[in-house]
């Protein structure tokens with residue numbers, strides 16, 4: 001029923017055989033509530049995965065487990081060859097390799113845009129301030145807001161803030177990017193600017209895991225779409241077959257709800 | 262071209278017509294009075310009542326000031342001069358000015374030392390209060406406490422300079438060591454520090470135990486008390502060495518494991534080395550240096566401190582100590598480590614459940630029993646410890662409120678960028694939490710400053726103690742009341758109001774979230 005799609009996309013983005021993330025038989029509970037059940041997932045380097053599913057199905061929890069924002073109780077997660085355990089050193093190592101964008105941006109409101117972007121490189125990577133600022137400006141240009149560098153997050157629109165959040169993650173030069181519904185707190189006219197940024201990132205070969213309901217985005221950049229329900233991976237496939245020929249009834253129901261109107 | 266045009270026109274206005282004033286019924290004082298004071302029957306009545314109250318008050322108070330006597334040597338002379346008129350006897354302020362400000366036993370030749378300390382305090386506080394001043398001024402801020410201690414208490418300058426030198430040296434040495442050695446070595450160093458810490462604790466306990474047996478011995482050399490005390494002494498000494506040294510090693514190891522980047526370790530290390538060094542090195546060093554290069558001021562004992570100066574000393578020292586302690590307690594209370602959390606919760610809840618005045622009594626009476634007489638544990642120091650603990654508990658709760666107000670997303674964003682606990686706390690969490698907490702912290706600070714007058718109850722002669730005691734009990738000024746307390750209130754008001762104005766200014770400065 002589940003089949004792993006490895007066919008390359010029309011845009012010519014390459015996937016290597018190198019494994020970026022390997023999740024084996026992972027389980028998580030909140031108290032007695034079994035949020036994630038027997039998750040098995042292997043992500044190749046350069047792969048772009050879209051995760052969708054009904055609200056409460058555990059999508060956020062899954063990607064938050066990958067950078068240890070949540071602790072899993074059973075099974076293993078290996079990121080970039082580092083096994084995620086309760087050892088703080090491994091956690092810090094993984095976190096500095098994995099960037100994350102949140103639904104509500106979570107920029108630091110007391111720091112300027114530039115300071116938001118240089119903070120982690122300076123303190124975690126120990127990069128000199130000047131160099132960190134150059135890197136930050138490079139990525140701010142990339143997300144097309146270099147002129148806002150000295151403003152505070154509160155002075156920017158939602159779409160701009162989310163692009164800053166992406167730039168902030170990129171400044172750490174992560175090898176993997178996680179997105180948790182990056183556009184769902186945005187007004188419709190701002191969604192496109194954020195998606196454009198993400199598409200650009202995908203075209204450059206970044207390994208990406210996106211929780212999103214933007215099916216257009218999934219069609220355009222994903223190698224694989226994963227459907228989750230009730231804490232399980234129900235179905236995964238390349239976008240075309242996933243959308244045109246869903247296998248499970250739950251997927252069909254979900255797709256009819258989300259694409260129906 | 263322009264010229265010819267101008268000539269061809271009959272009249273050109275060179276200056277704009279001045280704006281005509283609005284009709285008298287729409288603006289000006291009359292309109293203001295009508296809209297603000299008499300806009301309805303009810304408001305008019307309120308206005309009239311308010312005016313009546315204000316006028317009666319001014320009429321009552323004005324002659325008191327206007328007829329006030331500034332030059333007299335006793336209340337009797339004042340009454341004579343007033344000759345039945347209502348009037349304040351402000352002469353008491355002039356006569357006892359020095360006492361009100363500096364207390365009655367501080368040597369008058371040394372008043373300049375206090376004034377100078379006060380002026381320097383302003384300079385030292387400036388870079389902390391105003392972020393746009395050069396950061397280099399912070400060096401002076403760090404130096405100031407040592408200088409002020411010497412200025413106010415006198416004695417040899419080398420006492421406080423030796424302390425300062427030891428602090429700097431321990432910091433430097435640790436930094437050097439921490440940079441030179443690798444991770445495993447650091448672990449061993451941390452354990453060594455822990456061991457020193459353990460020995461230190463053991464030594465303190467040993468002193469306490471010997472003191473206990475000494476007290477018991479002085480109560481009665483024979484009998485059960487002395488016997489118990491003696492046994493307790495031996496038990497304590499053995500216990501200290503078998504228990505505290507391993508515990509010290511364990512603490513060192515635990516510190517190392519939880520904070521591997523060494524930031525906290527270096528602070529703790531510097532403190533501990535300092536603690537040990539202080540007890541063995543300070544005496545010989547300062548005496549030695551002072552022998553070669555004596556720089557001395559007349560020494561003034563703590564019991565001779567008094568007046569508003571004492572309130573300022575207690576207020577400044579306690580506020581500046583209780584804010585960092587409060588931060589540590591607030592963070593500790595949020596900690597995942599049950600032991601640390603437990604200690605902080607118990608401390609905060611205990612202190613908050615006890616009136617400050619009882620803590621002051623403890624400082625005054627009880628601590629004196631527990632500490633060896635030779636330890637020379639100064640009364641002001643004891644009071645400072647108590648007031649600091651008291652306000653730190655309150656500040657901790659205020660800051661905890663600030664921490665709780667931060668969205669969870671801020672912690673997550675910091676975590677997801679790979680910042681460790683220290684970095685996230687110092688760079689992301691505390692700056693925001695403290696900003697939210699400013700009004701609450703200022704509230705506690707202002708309260709603390711006013712509470713310093715409670716020391717008058719444990720017979721210290723601060724401003725209030727000075728008024729209640731030596732001034733009102735003197736034959737010359739036996740029944741002056743309004744004038745002295747009014748003056749005291751004015752002094753406190755000026756300081757507290759300035760603090761509150763500063764905090765409002767600071768809040769506006771820090772408002773970057775544009776909500």
Ligand SMILES: Nc1ncnc2c1ncn2[C@@H]1O[C@H](COP(=O)(O)OP(=O)(O)O)[C@@H](O)[C@H]1O
Nearest residue numbers: 030033035053054055056057058059060061062
């Ligand atoms: N901290 C938590 N404690 C208890 N239950 C939680 C917690 N976070 C999420 N949950 C529950 O776990 C389930 C999955 O949540 P989540 O991963 O956020 O879902 P999704 O992102 O797919 O909407 C939900 O039912 C949610 O109520």
Ligand SMILES: [Mg+2]
Nearest residue numbers: 059060061181
């Ligand atoms: Mg979610």
